Amino acid sequence: GDQDHSDITTDTRKLFEDLSGAGKSIGVLTSGGDAQGMNAAVRAVVRMGIYVGAKVYFIHEGYQGMVDGGDNIEEASWESVSSMLQVGGTVIGSARCKEFRSHEGRLKAAHQLVLRGITNLCVIGGDGSLTGANLFREEWSGLLEELVRQGLIDEEAAQNNSELHIVGMVGSIDNDFCGTDMTIGTDSALHRIIEVVDAIMTTAQSHQRTFVLEVMGRHCGYLALVSALACGADWVLIPEMPPEDGWEEHMCQKLSENRADKKRLNIIIVAEGAIDCHNKPITTNHIKELVVSCLGFDTRVTILGHVQRGGTPSAFDRILASRMGVEAVLALLEASDSTPACVVSLCGNQAVRLPLMECVQMVSAYVSLIFCRSFENNLNTYKLLSYHKADSELPNSSFNVAVLNVGAPAAGMNAAVRSAVRVGIKEGHKMFAVNDGFEGFYKGQIKEITWGDVAGWTGQGGSILGTKRTLPAKHLDKIAEQIRIHNINALLVIGGFEAFECLLQLYEARTSHEDFCIPMCVLPATISNNVPGTDLSIGADTSLNAIVETCDRIKQSASGTKRRVFIIETMGGYCGYLASVGGLAAGADTVYIYEEPFDIRDLQSNVEHLTEKMKTGIQRGLVLRNENSNENFTTDFIYQLYSEEGKGVFDCRKNVLGHMQQGGAPSPFDRNFGTKIAAKAIQWISRKLKESYKNGKVFANTEDTACLLGMRRRTMAFQPVVQLKDETDFAHRIPKEQWWLKLRPLMKILAKYKTSYDVSDSGQLEPVTRVRPKKAD
Ligand code: ADP
Ligand code: ADP
Secondary structure (H helix, E strand, C coil): CCCHHHHCCHHHCCCHHHCCCCCCEEEEEECCCCCCCHHHHHHHHHHHHHHCCCEEEEECCHHHHHHHCHHHEEECCCHHHCCCCCCCCCCCCCCCCCHHHCHHHHHHHHHHHHHHCCCEEEEEECHHHHHHHHHHHHHHHHHHHHHHHCCCCCHHHHHHCCCCEEEEEEECCCCCCCCCCCCECHHHHHHHHHHHHHHHHHHHHHHCEEEEEEECCCCCCHHHHHHHHHHCCCEEECCCCCCCCCHHHHHHHHHHHHHHCCCCEEEEEEECCCECCCCCECCHHHHHHHHHHHHCCCEEEEECHHHHHCCCCCHHHHHHHHHHHHHHHHHHHHCCCCCCCEEEEEECCEEEEEEHHHHHHHHHCCCCHHHCHHHHHHHHHHHHHHCCCCHHHCCCCCCEEEEEEECCCCCCHHHHHHHHHHHHHHCCCEEEEECCHHHHHHHCCEEECCCHHHCCCCCCCCCCCCEECCCHHHHHHHHHHHHHHCCCCEEEEEECHHHHHHHHHHHHHHHCCHHHCCCEEEEEECCCCCCCCCCCCECHHHHHHHHHHHHHHHHHHCCCCCCEEEEEEECCCCCCHHHHHHHHHHCCCEEECCCCCCCHHHHHHHHHHHHHHHCCCCCEEEEEEECCCCCCCCHHHHHHHHHHHCCCCCEEEEEECHHHHCCCCCCHHHHHHHHHHHHHHHHHHHHHHHHCEECCEECCCCHHHEEEEEEECCEEEEEEHHHHHHHEECCCCEECCCHHHHHHHHHHHHCCCCCCCCCCCCCCECCHHHHCCCCCC
């Protein structure tokens, strides 16, 4: 189970109001390779820093700007980070700096910082940049002594600046930093790769082609591996896993088998730094020649290059970077001479702080990245899904497992079904697909589904199986009959709030129908993210990206016009997740949701707040409203209120986003989340089947055999659906407690509101090793 809730004890509870940055100066720089989302991090550091009363300085051009000083170090204002949330790359500039690698260079840099009294540094960069930062801090007191000896600073200045605090944020599209689940920029890079793969797929489908795709990653195959997972690639080559001798034949055999399976398209993904087991680089051209000479397939090479660093940051990267930026400032405020420099990061959905030195040492000692949690997970899942063994080689469990979708479609559902089907087959089960949810179930629309049937499903939006909202309660007898007819031994239900309700109904019907005494599992899949027992659900990320992209466009549509405020209505039922988190990622000024009731006084102060902001040179306002946030304060009402009150200062436009939030190709995150969570669910089902198989029959009637698999903070946990009942507000179809409500103050701070911020949940310093996987059960 999840033990982490006990992490928050009273003595670690910190009061945000006690944290003051008055008198402190924070320097923020981006260094090394650029990555999408760095700007969001800079914006968050600047605004949070100013909010707590500190002075914040941009250090332009990375360490070079720190060494050179002058105009490169510039005080930041609130407005100076306007409009940069949605911009890729880094606005404050990044550079590689040879000088900083030398003692002389670092001495100059120290001098520049002391001149301005900057003793807090926030470094956003890859492992090189953070290694440099660590060295700089270790040398700091020595550097100051030297500056005093040289007469460049006086004793007093040395005294006043005696402690240098450093916090790092990993910005690197490679995700090559041990100890963190996700680095800033990785998700956006995956978006670029997947866009290209999706485009290639359409052309290649029509021509029966093989594509060899090279992606970035000189030492780290993370991007290659995860994109291979996200597009169901036939083969992947990464530096961490040099293939054994004879891999060429093995790969060609695999390609021809897949082709014989009526697959018209083969994709091979190669990381830049792929090597064989003799340390010899494997190039895309070598692979192409191989495929052409062995198989005679029409083969094309695509090298992605800097496309991967391009484009706007994804919703995930903006949220990650904004959360990290705020965390970084908190960490700096709490830092003392005795606390080590740290890296702020997310582990699962939980903020963590890791000692910078340990992270750096792990990378420099080249501890194989395979030991990193997310890397290992990805690798195992990829292996599980990519090789189809001959039926004779598979274990035969003689169990039948049915898979179905329930509720509204959500992007990533198909990836989950594909993964469930394939993992199930590998575990020796016979897999059955049910069309149209429980409606199809009771009508008997149940058919065996095979390995090849689900090929290419990862990238498809909607629900291929078909999905309905029908609940089973009224059709229990017929459903039980179908279970008997098809001899179904276990059930996997993928869907939203209704899926959870369905499982609850079946669980409760176990007393009257023994047929339901089988292992059952529900996977949360809904754009609304309103399922109890999980922080995230499949489909929500795709939807957030749709919202954020649209908000960007809407905002941009008004460039060149007068001051304007946009009122945008989002979906989500009574759940304010999409509105709030979308608002954080799009830089909203206000977000109205059901969970945080608002009255006429709030509306008035929001309008006045916006009017004030508009007087400072900011020209756009963004207001999000969840569809069910308030019965009477409708989107029209709010639009009219803002229009009337804004007269003479700004005008208003409104947009109801509607079903565009549900559609589209699944994001890389949803594809992988769906894939991994379904694999886990099937492995659990196999275990439960074994445990409950007695006297030639499956009989499972305990609570823990009807579970929901969800992500809770940093672990994946199976929770009996009946236990989740108490956590659920059934009338409004939301969990009673929702973690993301904690992000709302953050959004308000970044939109210049005064608010209280609960910091009890902020990251705690922990050793790097603790980030390794914990078994969920
Ligand atoms: P953000 O954090 O999203 O940048 P701000 O509150 O700083 O939000 O500003 C709101 C929005 O106003 C920005 O996203 C941007 O679209 C717009 N904006 C700010 N300054 C200008 C400007 N000088 N010209 C045009 N639009 C601007
Ligand atoms: P990344 O941060 O993306 O890994 P680099 O490895 O190029 O990128 O590092 C960026 C900058 O960080 C370098 O140009 C250099 O100024 C500084 N740096 C890197 N490694 C060190 C080091 N060992 N000592 C001091 N500075 C370093």
